[in-house]
Amino acid sequence: MSTIPATPTPTPPEPRRRRLAPIAATLLLGAAVGTGATVAAVRATDDATSSAASVGTPVAAASTLTAGQIYAKASPGVVEITASGVSSDASGPFGPAQKGEATGSGFVLDREGHIVTNAHVVEGASSLSVRFADGDEVAATLVGTDPSTDLAVIDVDVPSSELTPLSLADESSVHVGDAVVAIGSPFGLEGSITTGIVSALDRTIEAPNGYAIDGAIQTDAAINHGNSGGPLLDASGDVIGVNSQIASESGGNDGVGFSIGVDTVKKVTRALAAGEEVTHAYLGVSLQDRDSGGPRVAAVNAGSPAASGGVKVGDVVVSLDGKRVSSSDDLRSAIESHEVGAKVTLTVQRGGEQTTLSVTLGERPA
Numbered sequence: 001m002s003t004i005p006a007t008p009t010p011t012p013p014e015p016r017r018r019r020l021a022p023i024a025a026t027l028l029l030g031a032a033v034g035t036g037a038t039v040a041a042v043r044a045t046d047d048a049t050s051s052a053a054s055v056g057t058p059v060a061a062a063s064t065l066t067a068g069q070i071y072a073k074a075s076p077g078v079v080e081i082t083a084s085g086v087s088s089d090a091s092g093p094f095g096p097a098q099k100g101e102a103t104g105s106g107f108v109l110d111r112e113g114h115i116v117t118n119a120h121v122v123e124g125a126s127s128l129s130v131r132f133a134d135g136d137e138v139a140a141t142l143v144g145t146d147p148s149t150d151l152a153v154i155d156v157d158v159p160s161s162e163l164t165p166l167s168l169a170d171e172s173s174v175h176v177g178d179a180v181v182a183i184g185s186p187f188g189l190e191g192s193i194t195t196g197i198v199s200a201l202d203r204t205i206e207a208p209n210g211y212a213i214d215g216a217i218q219t220d221a222a223i224n225h226g227n228s229g230g231p232l233l234d235a236s237g238d239v240i241g242v243n244s245q246i247a248s249e250s251g252g253n254d255g256v257g258f259s260i261g262v263d264t265v266k267k268v269t270r271a272l273a274a275g276e277e278v279t280h281a282y283l284g285v286s287l288q289d290r291d292s293g294g295p296r297v298a299a300v301n302a303g304s305p306a307a308s309g310g311v312k313v314g315d316v317v318v319s320l321d322g323k324r325v326s327s328s329d330d331l332r333s334a335i336e337s338h339e340v341g342a343k344v345t346l347t348v349q350r351g352g353e354q355t356t357l358s359v360t361l362g363e364r365p366a
Helices: 067-077 262-273 328-336
Strands: 016-020 078-088 098-108 114-118 127-131 137-146 151-156 179-184 192-206 212-219 231-233 239-246 257-261 276-282 285-288 296-300 316-320 343-350 353-360
Touching: 067 078, 067 098, 067 179, 067 192, 067 231, 078 114, 078 179, 098 179, 114 239, 114 262, 127 151, 137 262, 137 276, 151 262, 179 239, 192 239, 192 257, 212 239, 212 262, 212 328, 239 262, 257 262, 262 276, 276 328, 285 328, 296 316, 316 328
Parallel strands: 016 276
Antiparallel strands: 078 098, 078 127, 098 114, 114 151, 127 137, 137 151, 179 192, 179 231, 192 212, 212 257, 231 239, 239 257, 285 296, 316 343, 343 353
8 A cells, every 4th residue: 555644744944845746645654873772773774885995996897997986086075964963753664762873874965065865864963074085074064854755955154165066877778687876874974885786766755754765776786874875876976876774684785775767766865865856746645456347445545635626535537637547656647747836637536437527736744
């Protein structure tokens, strides 16, 4: 079942607003190391990469660069982030309640001092610091977060000459089987590199607020606690994703890691860096996929756009704006193509007849 849950809407300090479409719900990852305690997560965790690859070892036979060359190119732009004063909720997927310090990873976005990381790395922090590859450590400030995509941008006051922004790849160039490397600070071991391949594309993972992040990249490059927010890089040394979660029964790397796709990273982090609030369109239903035909509406959130538009429990979604809907993923993708406030035509099967509904999409609760 894919759900689009209702939660309170945050009230950030009046940034400019950029509207992005929704990315509904699925799994989630963990977050940090707090006062010596490692957070375990069964379905997802938060920090990435562990063993270091040998300099000069080819990533793959047809790679443009060796692992060592990629490391030399990209590592100056990768940072370790320390978030102080964080806490985690025992009821969430981050493990037992804890307070203290959390560590994660990130990378330089531009020469203005913006750094990309995961939202869950910096969530609730009272202060942030960044350690660069050369050992310099500076204070950082939070620019903005988007919990629905688990992305955040922080800022450091550092001369532009001392910053090494990483290049962002074109997501269309990423293919299953491509060689990749991950760089970050697993278990606080800063500057670690691991190698692997793209295991699968278009995975769906769960954001910290329970919504789904579509288009995630699955990789077998070792990802562990401490590397959340760090880059997943292609054989040219360009960023193809932000390492975010692992699927693990032990809480450690089992060879199934997930990175947020670079197209999502571009869209969200550039908006955040510009001081804009990222918003997502919202329908407000829970869906149940069936063996054939469109998904069935299992629940309609009270006060949601779906409720206002006349959607009822038991409706089978046939199409949105004339585009056939075969699954909950199809509907989520269709909503993603619209902005908050857009009017859409939803066709549903109800009582053996097709009914056409007009729905005005709202803003997804945080």
